[in-house]
Amino acid sequence: MDNDELSPLLRDKATxxxxxxxxxxxxxxxxxxxxxxxxxxxxxCVLDPDGDIVRHLRRSGLTERSRTWPCYHSELDIFPxxxxxxxxxxxxxxxxYAVLVAEQMFALGCGLLISITSAGQIVPVGPPPxxxxxxxxxxxxxxxxxxxxxxxxxxxDPALIADAVQALRRAQVPIQVGSTWTTDAPFRETSxxxxxxxxxxxxxxxxxxxxxxxxxxAHQRRIVCLAHVTNQMGRDGEDFEKGEAxxxxxxxxxxxxxxxxxxxxxxxxxxxAGRGGRGPAFRPSARWR
Numbered sequence: 001m002d003n004d005e006l007s008p009l010l011r012d013k014a015t016x017x018x019x020x021x022x023x024x025x026x027x028x029x030x031x032x033x034x035x036x037x038x039x040x041x042x043x044x045c046v047l048d049p050d051g052d053i054v055r056h057l058r059r060s061g062l063t064e065r066s067r068t069w070p071c072y073h074s075e076l077d078i079f080p081x082x083x084x085x086x087x088x089x090x091x092x093x094x095x096x097y098a099v100l101v102a103e104q105m106f107a108l109g110c111g112l113l114i115s116i117t118s119a120g121q122i123v124p125v126g127p128p129p130x131x132x133x134x135x136x137x138x139x140x141x142x143x144x145x146x147x148x149x150x151x152x153x154x155x156x157d158p159a160l161i162a163d164a165v166q167a168l169r170r171a172q173v174p175i176q177v178g179s180t181w182t183t184d185a186p187f188r189e190t191s192x193x194x195x196x197x198x199x200x201x202x203x204x205x206x207x208x209x210x211x212x213x214x215x216x217x218a219h220q221r222r223i224v225c226l227a228h229v230t231n232q233m234g235r236d237g238e239d240f241e242k243g244e245a246x247x248x249x250x251x252x253x254x255x256x257x258x259x260x261x262x263x264x265x266x267x268x269x270x271x272x273a274g275r276g277g278r279g280p281a282f283r284p285s286a287r288w289r
Contacts, residue, residue: 015146036068044111045112047117050091054090096143117228120229121204122205125203130175130229131174131176132177132229133224135177137154138152140183144215157223170257179203181202182205209225
């Protein structure tokens with residue numbers, strides 16, 4: 001096949017070439033047009049594609065909307081957790097939107113980004129719901145191809161995943177560790193596609209992780225993606241159950257464990273710790289239980 005007949009996703013991407021359009025430009029113009037003050041985001045931020053965590057925090061009066069978040073497409077909420085401030089954006093569904101927000105978060109000072117998204121079960125490892133720490137993601141979406149050359153999987157940072165797994169197990173959070181399939185088209189999850197994902201040992205299907213990990217690898221960013229496996233793609237009744245408050249309490253327990261123990265920089269600094277420190281030992285907040 002002639003190169004010109006290939007999908008643009010597979011040709012002329014020049015992933016090592018800098019982009020003309022940068023997040024800093026969008027931030028600058030959003031601040032100018034909206035009259036916003038210049039301020040960083042918290043060192044630890046969260047993407048909540050389902051929006052259940054944000055809605056729970058708002059209903060509980062535990063969060064407030066940032067008045068300095070310079071984004072045209074989303075709102076940033078800030079809430080206290082274990083003595084630190086956490087930034088969270090809800091409903092950033094899908095690879096392009098998630099990475100757009102992630103680019104802006106890191107441009108504004110984020111050091112560690114945690115993404116918790118619901119996922120459909122592919123290889124069963126237990127009855128849903130349960131959490132999977134994603135160590136790599138099958139690249140069946142478009143965004144990752146703008147950050148890395150073509151390959152089957154986008155890989156997470158192994159050292160960061162090891163830190164995350166250690167933190168969650170120390171906090172006694174039940175988790176699985178494995179790969180997911182990132183898709184742009186949830187209503188095109190055909191039997192053939194599901195079997196192909198299963199043949200790769202994929203545990204679940206979601207819509208953001210491959211792109212976030214590709215961005216992280218290309219720009220040396222610290223991102224941990226988790227899949228909250230909640231469903232079997234609606235093939236049986238009473239599916240998509242996440243638990244009380246849409247599973248927000250369990251998700252906040254995950255966030256608290258990671259924010260308390262996983263460094264926001266490669267030098268080993270957490271969101272609250274002193275220089276070079278790893279922060280305090282994890283003690284779960286009673287209100288999330």
